[in-house]
Amino acid sequence: MDACTLGDLVEVVGSPSLRLRTAPAGAAVPVTEVLLYDAHVPLPYAPGALLLAVGVPTAEAEPLVRAAAQAGMAGVVVRGEGGPVGAAEAGGVALLTVDDEAAWHHVHLMLASAIDGRSTHGVGLGDLFALADAIAAATGGATAVEDPRGRILAYSTVPGQPVDEDRRQGILGLQVPGSLDNAEQVRLVFAADRPVRLPPLTAGVLPRLATAVRAGGEALGSVWVVDDGTLAPDAEQTLAQGASTAALLLLRTRAAQELARHQNTDLLRRLLDGSADASTAAHRLGLDAVRVAAFVLDSAASVPDAERTSLRLLDVVRLQCEARYGRHACVLLDGVVYALLPASGEADAGRAAQERAGGGRHRRLAEDIVRRAGRSLRVPVRAALGAVVADLGGVADSRADADLVLRLVHDALPVATVDEVRPRVTLLRLSEVMRERREFKEGAWRRVLAADAEHGSDYARTLVAWFDAGCDVASAAKALSVHPNTCRYRLKQAGRQLGIDLEDPDERLVLWLQLRTLAGIGGAGSGPGDTPG
Template sequence: MSDPLKTWTAQEERTSLNSTGRPLTLAGLLESLGAPLLTPLTGSRGLAASISVPVIHDPLDPLPETPGGILLLVGMAPNHEALNDLIARAAEHGFGAVVVKNRGKAPDAAHLAHAALPVLVVDDQVPWLHLDNLITAVTSGRPAGSNAANSHGEDLFVLANALATATDGAVAIEDLDQNILAYSNLERHTVDPLRRSGILARQVPQMDKNADQYRSVMLTDSVVHFPYDPDDGELPRCAAPVRAGRQMLGSIWVIEDKATLGPDGEAAILEVARLAAIHILRSQNAVDLERQVRTEWLRSALEGHGSDPATSARFGLMEGVSPVLLGFKFAPLPAGKAPGSAFPLTRQLALAAEQYCSIFHPNVSAVESGTMVYVLVPAIGSEQAAMRLAGGASGAVAARLGCQVDVAVSSVEGSLLGLVELRRELEDVVRVLESPGPHRGAGRVVGTKEVNAALLLDQLERVLRSRPRLVHPGVRELLENDAASGTEYQSSLCAYFAATGDVALAARTLNVHPNTLRYRIKRATELFGLDFSTGDEQLALWVQLRVATGRTA
């Protein structure tokens, strides 16, 4: 590495190691985690304050001194009479915000109007430890993931600070999607609003000039300089590509607020780009390998293969705690509408669904299978919680990908041995969703309870098709007669059974005179030997007539 990089001090090295990301503001945390997770109850007041680390707190324990801390108040609802006093004490101990759960009750805004700190509410379904992990990942300046991936992320922050020392300018390291992987945090360097916004969002702001700038960087092997832009106040900066051989991995950007970098500074950028490529590749490989292992393991488990104890350990399945399986599938496009050139792939659907569900539950895994994406949530509290999660995921994924998504929800029951059965349940629900009928729609979230009758009829249809001898001979003759002669015995009898024997109601449904319907029913019994004398006979005949031709009525 060039000499300028060796001049960084031991103190700066400790700073970059101990604070891999510059402390965020509370607004930056909310933007990073997203609205579905945390919602401010006290408006915009205090959102500009810096934050440090989350602290899970029991109100019976003494408060620690935690400057900028985020106090996670376990067991205290927003309307608790002692909440304001506890918030005041938290402010005295240096905390920057508090987080509570609604516990099923609407918060009283007036009760919190004079709170000493911003109050955030988290969804009741999010475990406190999971929220603690998510906030820690954001405030530490790196994404949640494996230990290996995090260690490589720390190395990138070290490199960013080292390069910032050598070039005397603020540094950012980005991936190909313009996500900011690491950045320097030396206070003496000037930054512009664009840089500040990008750091808070961990994403480069979208601007018309981005495409041209990144194209210039990606097409070169050297350093590209960009002048000051008076239109948006962007300071002059330079950039170099990060490559591993021919594989493009990202870019490095340095603000040149004092002077244009010379040959030594450019050499330092290119050397750091070479080192950054190694860390990015290792980090990507660690994350991708873990995701690939979980994906293939889940695929195997859904097909009934693998060791049950090992699979339970891998996904956090526990005896007596119910998992739920969600099935995501792109909803059919309206008739005559073709998908655009940017129509998302199933892989994008899998990533979006997994990321959303991971906000609320740990150890979530996803796997693609044909046009379906299966998401396993190892532990869920109830069927209602599963439907809420699926509903939120449907809306969030549709907004992110720009197209409607159907979500099938399995029964909230079973154990590891039931995963295969849960997959089959979802396949049955999806088959019902894709069939003609009142349940058909775009962007539906459907569990087995909502389509129980259709699922049962679907299974009976399969049984009758595989065992045709179970079909009453008279039903076969009736259907053949309808097909050959154009009679309407099947629809007439189905309407009669659906109306529970009310001839007038059934006749109105068919738009015929009641006497016409009575004549058809009488002729059906005479011609085909059908018996309506008992409830069992009526039920059996109705089911056979409903399912024999695809459940038409």
């Protein structure tokens, strides 16, 4: 699935609605989303975004263009002629213009629909706008297409047709204003097998002619026409025909979206196991720097149908990720749900900066998913975040991080990033390497364990406590709840009987690592999940 480019967008929308003034980076620049400028909110770092200069006069747009360039955006759209072409070229961002009278919410929806339509192989909600215009022209009334939940998918823009406040507010929020009366009208529309005429709900609101959009027995949405009393005589027949066309378009869109989701899922599987081509994947997904998030049901919990519950967890993760990032790749592998979290601009930052920016943002998302999923599934959920990688070629490494972190999370720490538990992750990796190599498994640690098993001594725990205490006998004795002399005696006996030179820092280090990683003896302050192996 090819990402929408600047050239695609201009071609789909077409002149004179959208005019490209300059594109210093070329027409092949990917465009992933459309953002509305808000003077009260700092610009986000958003590569691929197209920024609409809401409330900024064209003559004063130069600072905004420079800021958009610093935020890595693809371009800026201003209203009217001209614009700061020089600033755009200097910053390497595209500059586009729309007509002076263009409503920003309409421009936003038009561009967003074009991006979505291009991203599903030309089958998108942009076709619904053409249908809404056709129905409006034929019936004589302003038309809107809604989904079953009252979200406005498309609306007509035929000039001169009467509208009311309900339509204006619905289009502004892309959601039909909710009320009990409106809900009752919606029920009547979906209960009928033909278009129905509906009276005004309140003073100042116009009547409606509406019909359900169905495919077989499934309701896909509805089409609503504002009725000011001058609709065409055959308006009902026209609306019924339009609903049939809308059903085809919605089914095609759904099929394209499902295909895209399937392709993304398959691509993510191959990225996670390191078999996908990174450059091809980046082009298809529109992503560069990312981190892998992993979610899993608590293994200690009793889950009657773990497979089905894991699929429900996948749904929760996908829903929350798509709500924040739009089209998104999530996959369930071996009981673990993996998701790619965009992290553009953070891969080259220092660790502290990552944690303040993407690390904190991604962690909050993971915490929210864990909380929601745990509540809806009635099973504790754990989450782990791998390291940020600069491109999709590093996804397998970030996944490896996340898998290790999953082994360390517990009741008191249900969500963690790899940087938060880096020392324990390092010990886990060391334990895996040491278990695979014969030479790493030899040494004094075996004699320590054998002596404890044969004589009932407590050399291993005493040595680890002493190492953890920085070789301070008093601190080690306190951690072991024994007298310092007892601790001192055990250490002396271990050195004398087992041939361990506790004065040698190299021998101390190797022995500590082997006891911690191979014997699995945790430190005195270890919590659940801290022991490697």
